[in-house]
Amino acid sequence: MLSNRILQELKAFIDKNLYPAALSENTSYMAVSEQANYELENFIEGNKKPSFSRTLLKFIDRKGLSDSQVYRKAGIDRRHFSKIRSNDDYKPTKNTVVSLALALELNTDETDELLASAGYSLSRSELSDLVVLFCIKKKIYHIEDVNAALEYFGLKPLGRVIE
DSSP states (O other), X not given: OOOHHHHHXXXXXXXXXXXXXXXXXXXXXXXXXXXXXXXHHHHHHXXXXXXXXXXXXXXXXXXXXXXXXXXXXXXXXXXXXXXXXXXXXXXXXXXXXXHHHHHTTOOHHHHHXXXXXXXXXOOTTOHHHHHHHHHHHTTOOOHHHHHHHHHHTTOOOOOOXXX
């Protein structure tokens, strides 16, 4: 068990090293906590990007396509697409995001933006991601062609096209 002396030294160490020097020694822990919360809220507000749903809808509008054109080409059923569209907090799978990027015929920067809005990226260390990236760079957007390329390497396909 730690002695009171050691615990007091620990408290002094934490007080000295955990909180910024700009705060006076008389500042209460509550004030420090309130300051940290304020800074956190400001950071989040200043750095938050649009949701996946909003980013997707922006690309659909920019490309001048209808929702049904996009979800059919992506191989997503209407109910699933409706969930994506209506729920700002919905987090689709990476394959769903990639399928939508292909359906929208997004370039690599646009695909990266759409993936990032859902918390994903195309990794240069994943074979399936490299296949998808190659297809996007070569403007191979038909999901069946991308799936054929994935299957060539023994990888799982993205999905199927819904007619």
